[in-house]
Amino acid sequence: MKRIQMSLPRAGRRSLVCLAIVGAFPMHTAWAQESVAPESAPAAQANAVQGTQRLDVVIVTAQRRAENIREVPMSITAVSGDRLDTLTAGGQDIRFLSGRAPSLSVESDYGRSFPRFYIRGQGNTDFDLNASQPVGLVVDDIVQESPMLKGFPVFDTERIEVLRGPQGTLFGRNSPAGVIKFDSARPVFKTEGYLTIGAGNYGAKNAEGVFNLPLGETVAARVSLQSQNRDDRVHNPRPTGTRDLEGYHDNAGRLQLLFQPNKAFSALLNVHARDLDNNATLFRANIIKQGTSDLVDGFDYGSYPTDGINKQTLRTHGANLRLRWNLDQVTLHSITGYETAAFYSRADVDGGYGAVYAQPTGPGYIPFVVETADVLPNHRQLTQEFRAESNTPGPLQWIGGLFFFNEDIRIDSISFDSLAPGNPQNPFYATQDQSTKSWAAFGSLNYTVSEKLKLRAGLRYTSDSKDFSAKRVEATTAGPFVINNDSSNVSWDLSGTYALDRDTNLFGRIATGYRAPSMQGRLNGLADRPSFAGAEKALSFEAGIKEELFDRRARVSASVFQYRVKDKQLTAGSGVVNMNQLINADKVTGQGVELDLQAVLSDALRMTVGASYNDTEIKDASLFVQQCGNFANTGGRAGCTVTNAAGPFPGTVRIDGNPLPRAPKWQGNFSLFYSTPVGNGVFSASTDWAYRSTYNMFLYEAKEYKARSLVEGGARIGYKWSDGKYEVAAFARNITDRVQVVGAIDFDNLTGILNEPRTLGVQFKVNF
Numbered sequence: 001m002k003r004i005q006m007s008l009p010r011a012g013r014r015s016l017v018c019l020a021i022v023g024a025f026p027m028h029t030a031w032a033q034e035s036v037a038p039e040s041a042p043a044a045q046a047n048a049v050q051g052t053q054r055l056d057v058v059i060v061t062a063q064r065r066a067e068n069i070r071e072v073p074m075s076i077t078a079v080s081g082d083r084l085d086t087l088t089a090g091g092q093d094i095r096f097l098s099g100r101a102p103s104l105s106v107e108s109d110y111g112r113s114f115p116r117f118y119i120r121g122q123g124n125t126d127f128d129l130n131a132s133q134p135v136g137l138v139v140d141d142i143v144q145e146s147p148m149l150k151g152f153p154v155f156d157t158e159r160i161e162v163l164r165g166p167q168g169t170l171f172g173r174n175s176p177a178g179v180i181k182f183d184s185a186r187p188v189f190k191t192e193g194y195l196t197i198g199a200g201n202y203g204a205k206n207a208e209g210v211f212n213l214p215l216g217e218t219v220a221a222r223v224s225l226q227s228q229n230r231d232d233r234v235h236n237p238r239p240t241g242t243r244d245l246e247g248y249h250d251n252a253g254r255l256q257l258l259f260q261p262n263k264a265f266s267a268l269l270n271v272h273a274r275d276l277d278n279n280a281t282l283f284r285a286n287i288i289k290q291g292t293s294d295l296v297d298g299f300d301y302g303s304y305p306t307d308g309i310n311k312q313t314l315r316t317h318g319a320n321l322r323l324r325w326n327l328d329q330v331t332l333h334s335i336t337g338y339e340t341a342a343f344y345s346r347a348d349v350d351g352g353y354g355a356v357y358a359q360p361t362g363p364g365y366i367p368f369v370v371e372t373a374d375v376l377p378n379h380r381q382l383t384q385e386f387r388a389e390s391n392t393p394g395p396l397q398w399i400g401g402l403f404f405f406n407e408d409i410r411i412d413s414i415s416f417d418s419l420a421p422g423n424p425q426n427p428f429y430a431t432q433d434q435s436t437k438s439w440a441a442f443g444s445l446n447y448t449v450s451e452k453l454k455l456r457a458g459l460r461y462t463s464d465s466k467d468f469s470a471k472r473v474e475a476t477t478a479g480p481f482v483i484n485n486d487s488s489n490v491s492w493d494l495s496g497t498y499a500l501d502r503d504t505n506l507f508g509r510i511a512t513g514y515r516a517p518s519m520q521g522r523l524n525g526l527a528d529r530p531s532f533a534g535a536e537k538a539l540s541f542e543a544g545i546k547e548e549l550f551d552r553r554a555r556v557s558a559s560v561f562q563y564r565v566k567d568k569q570l571t572a573g574s575g576v577v578n579m580n581q582l583i584n585a586d587k588v589t590g591q592g593v594e595l596d597l598q599a600v601l602s603d604a605l606r607m608t609v610g611a612s613y614n615d616t617e618i619k620d621a622s623l624f625v626q627q628c629g630n631f632a633n634t635g636g637r638a639g640c641t642v643t644n645a646a647g648p649f650p651g652t653v654r655i656d657g658n659p660l661p662r663a664p665k666w667q668g669n670f671s672l673f674y675s676t677p678v679g680n681g682v683f684s685a686s687t688d689w690a691y692r693s694t695y696n697m698f699l700y701e702a703k704e705y706k707a708r709s710l711v712e713g714g715a716r717i718g719y720k721w722s723d724g725k726y727e728v729a730a731f732a733r734n735i736t737d738r739v740q741v742v743g744a745i746d747f748d749n750l751t752g753i754l755n756e757p758r759t760l761g762v763q764f765k766v767n768f
Contacts, residue, residue, distance in 0.1 A: 053600050054552040061181070062163050063444070063456070064170050064399055065389065070546045073456060073495035073507035075164040075559045075594055077101035082673060083608070084157060086686050086716050089731040090759040091198070091206040091228040093250070094151050097180075099667050099690035101162040102594040102612035104180075107662060109743055109753065110345055111281045112248060113314045114147045119164055120561065121590050121616035121663030122177035125698070126571040128580055129343065129376050129411045130432055132518045134536070134569075136167060136175030139182045140270055142320050142337035142383060145174070145407055148376055149316060149339055152274055153252045156210050156224035158185045164594070165540045165561065166513025168491030169458030172403060172440050176513025176538035176565065186268065187212055187220035187258040193768055200761025203231030203247075218261045224254040233757075234282065234304045238353050241423075242310040248278030266324045273317035280312040281753055285351030286364025288704045288741055288750040291641050301739055301757060305363060307418045308348020308371040316341040326391065333387040333401075340380050346373035348418065349578055351751040358419050365637050367748055370578055371416040371423060378410035400443040407436045413522050428474035432521040432530075438464045452499045460491045462514060470521025470530045478523060487535050489514040504547040507559075513538040518569055520582050533569040533582035540564075544594075554599040562591040568618070572699055573746055575626030575651055586620040588660065606673045614667070616660040618699070624652045625699050628746035640750065641703040653700045662707075666693040681721030689713040697744050705744050710755070712738065718763075725767050733759040 058069040058078050069076055079087075079100065087096045094115050098106040105118040109127050116123055117135035124133045129147065137144045144150050154160070161181040163171075171179050193211040198204070206229065212222045228251075232244035252274040260266040282304055289296050318339035325332040349370040354361030358369070387401035411432040416423045444458035464487045471479030493511035500506060514537055521530035544559030568588040572581045592614040599607050624647030628640045644653040659665075671688035690712050697705040713736065718729030734756060743753035 053603050055548070055555050055598055055600060060159070060161050061183070062161055063446075064387070065397075070505055070548065070555075070557075071454075071497060073454075073497045073509050075102075075542060075544065075557070075561070077104075077162040077164075077596060077610070078159055079162075080157075080159040082684075082686070083671065083688075084154075084160065086671075086673075086688060086714065086731075088154055089198075089714075089716055089729070089763065090200060090733040090761055091204055091230065092733065092756075092759075094154060096154075097160070097162075099692055100669050100688075102596065102610045103164055103592065103614055103667060104162055105662060105664065105667070105692070107743060108151075109281055111312065112250060112276060112278055113151050113312065113343065113345070115151045116147075116662075117150070117180060118662060119162070119178035120563070120592065121614045121660045122565070122588075123660075123662060124569070124571060125661050126520075126580055126582075128520050128522060129374050130409065130434060130518075130520055131571070132174055132515060132569070134174065134177040134513075134515050134538075136171050136179040137182075138171065138179055140184050140320060141322060141335050141385075142318075142339070143171070143405070144339065145381060145405070146339075146341060146376075146379055146409065148314060148341040148343045148379065149318075149381070151314075152272070152316065153226050153228065153250060154182065155208050155226040155252070156185050156222075156254065158183045165509065165542055165563070166491070166493070166511040166538050168462075168489075168511065168513040168538075169442055169444060169460045169493050170399070172442070172460060172491075173405075173438060173462050173464065173489075173514055173516050176515050176536065184224070184254060184256070184270070185210070185222070187222040187256050189214045189217075189220050194765060196763055196765040198761050198763040200230075200759055202233040202759075203229075204759070204761055205229045206761075206763075218259060220258045220260075222254075222256045222258075224256075225251075226253070227251045234302055236304050236306050238305050238307060241306040241308050241348065241353070241418075242279070245279045245282060245304060245310055248276070250278065251275045264326045268322045269319070270322075271317075271319045274314065276312070276314040278312050279310045280345045280347035282310070283347060283349050283351040283745050283751045283753065285362075285366060285748075286750045287752045287754075288744070290750060291703055293704055293706050293708050293741060295739075295741065295752075301754070305353055306348045306351070307353035307369075307423075308346075308350075309416070309423050310347050312345040312347075314341065314343050329390065329392050331389050331391045333385070333389075335383075335385040335387070337383040338381070341376060342379070343376035344373065345375075346416075347371070349745060349751075350418075350748050351745070352749075354419070365749060369418040370748060371418045372578060373414050373416070375412040375414065376409065377412060378408065380408050382406045395448040397446040398443065401441075403440045403442065405436070405438040407434075409434050428472065428524075430470065430472045430521065430523040432470045432519075433468070434519065435467045436464070436516075437466075438462065438516070453496065455496045456494070458493045461488070462491065462516075463488045464516045466517065466519065468519040468521070468530065470519075470523055472523035481521065481523075481530050483519050483530060483532055485517050485519070485532075487517055489535065489537065503549070504545065506543075506545055508543040509541070511540050513540070515569060518582055520580060522579055524577060524579065531580075531582040533584050534567050536565055536567045536569050536584070538563055538565045550599075554597070557594075557596040559594050560592070561594070562589075564589050570618075570699060572625040573628070575628065576747055578747060583623070583625075585618050585623055588616065588618055590614060590616040590660075604674055604676045608669075608671045610670075611668045612666070614663060614665055616663050618655055618658050618660065621654075621656045623656060624648060624654045626651055627653045627700060628698065628702055628705060640705060640746070643701045643703065655699045658699065658701060659696060661696050661698055664692040664695045664709075667691065678719070679721075681719055682724075683717075683719050685715075685717045687713065687715045698746055702746075704750055705746060707742055708740055710738065710740065710742070711736070712755075727763075727765040727767075729763045729765075731759075731761055731763065 495509035542561035
């Protein structure tokens with residue numbers, strides 16, 4: 001095939017070559033998003049002949065309107081198309097997003113359920129089922145408040161948007177760090193679909209299918225199904241407890257019906273459900289070498305000696321109805337949502353077998369046994385939004401609306417006797433009940449001052465009411481302990497975009513955010529009072545540039561930011577038992593830099609790069625927490641090496657000046673995508689790499705609980721033929737098979753949580 005030389009200026013050619021060189025060294029910079037829309041095989045071949053490939057315009061809905069990402073005055077990453085397909089190839093759960101956008105981390109102490117999101121260092125390490133997070137998650141316009149709703153599998157997804165910085169005006173409460181938006185592919189008025197099947201190591205078997213069907217001229221239906229399965233890959237050599245672990249069966253589905261009788265009205269019904277049956281996270285006793293964060297010598301990933309039962313199930317289902325009326329001067333929206341979840345998670349938290357008082361015991365020193373389960377037997381969430389927006393031309397555009405939220409939850413915390421035959425449930429347990437009601441009024445104005453200058457302003461009033469009670473049931477019942485709390489807040493933002501030229505925009509933004517008060521009631525004999533954290537309020541400043549280069553063959557977005565959070569909600573461990581305590585830090589600050597870059601290096605090669613630096617600091621001279629590892633009760637044998645100054649009481653340490661937990665300073669990712677015609681089809685190859693620096697696992701600093709830096713990479717090769725109808729591909733995730741400690745349990749012994757090992761597999765896809 002004859003290659004056509006692009007007629008770029010000499011400087012442009014040099015710059016693209018430089019971009020390619022930078023992309024070859026991903027180890028010490030950070031990398032980010034994909035924004036090139038996928039093309040059919042014939043279109044890709046035609047563009048290769050003509051030499052006309054460009055970056056497609058990226059449309060986002062970060063401001064509740066469809067807009068060019070370059071026109072939105074905030075830091076955004078959008079992930080879609082080939083990039084999204086590559087990242088989800090191996091059956092990964094939602095944690096695949098971690099590090100795939102600047103300043104974004106995702107982790108979990110519960111495995112495939114209960115993901116915890118962090119943006120610009122702000123997140124929540126709390127493992128309680130009532131935990132709130134400062135990162136909002138919105139799926140198909142519905143906020144997912146409960147942690148149990150936030151891990152819904154990602155399939156048949158049109159686009160993921162990561163909105164960094166407070167989103168308190170248009171998205172509301174519990175989003176002072178940012179929002180992650182998922183938009184499912186909607187029904188269309190044509191018959192189409194696809195089926196993907198895959199297999200991999202550890203007996204992995206995955207399938208995803210979509211069928212879109214018009215049901216006449218006014219109704220269309222779209223059915224999307226996914227099944228992810230893996231065999232057990234870890235064995236318990238002990239005669240007691242669960243013998244084989246880490247397999248899963250994760251099934252989910254979505255049915256959408258679109259009714260669109262004319263251009264003035266549409267109704268979209270979305271019904272969805274998930275059924276997850278797997279193991280809870282494996283807590284591995286004494287796998288951290290004391291005085292370091294290394295794994296102990298001779299560690300065996302495939303072996304897990306335990307005397308506990310490990311089981312986890314999650315059932316969720318929900319529905320939403322989105323109505324839209326396009327009138328002469330205004331567009332009206334009604335968005336109604338219902339979600340419910342039932343959850344059971346049981347694990348051997350001490351991570352081993354026996355105890356010092358119940359021989360045999362191991363691995364290592366086990367001070368006491370801990371086998372617990374957290375149960376969500378009752379959960380219900382109802383949301384309703386009414387929104388109106390202008391749709392006429394002119395310099396002034398506006399949005400206004402009302403939002404209502406209602407949630408009821410019940411949580412049971414129970415424990416088991418690991419030393420008795422059959423691991424029976426202990427007679428004591430704790431319960432939490434919470435009812436939340438919230439409403440908000442919001443609005444925003446966009447004003448075009450001139451062809452170059454556009455200004456935006458937003459305002460939201462939120463009212464929250466929570467009724468909470470907790471009790472402990474033993475021989476003598478403690479409680480119920482009741483907390484009734486009402487709070488309100490006014491959030492606002494002000495931003496602007498200035499066009500230096502037709503390809504370059506400068507932007508600035510000042511925004512506030514709010515997280516509602518939190519309650520928690522994991523009661524036991526040592527703590528018969530629930531804990532409470534008051535509302536936190538954030539103020540953020542950011543400024544940046546968004547530019548298209550080389551006749552839209554490259555796009556760059558760079559920003560700097562600084563924020564301050566007053567009364568920051570944090571989660572402290574008890575130091576001696578399986579408990580959390582909510583606290584407020586007087587102030588937390590953060591500042592940093594973010595970069596997004598996408599480029600078409602040639603007609604066959606595309607690249608994405610990104611970087612982020614986050615410097616966070618807890619500022620509260622009077623704040624102290626209990627230290628790790630049951631140090632005081634075991635004479636230091638089960639303790640860790642704390643590097644913070646001692647607190648005012650034995651076993652406590654001060655955390656003033658520490659960074660936020662699980663907040664790496666440096667993050668990034670890098671990807672290359674290559675495609676070229678071969679025979680009667682198209683061959684493609686891609687690779688992606690993510691890097692993050694070290695972080696503290698807890699509020700305090702300890703040598704054992706400082707995660708090491710991590711680089712993980714993936715690759716995929718594929719071949720499409722028959723005009724893109726068929727594709728066969730092979731993939732690998734965590735290519736280097738790097739296994740290390742990424743989380744920990746700190747109250748019993750040096751118990752660690754590991755990342756996922758290498759995944760290999762093949763896929764076959766047919767489009768119709």
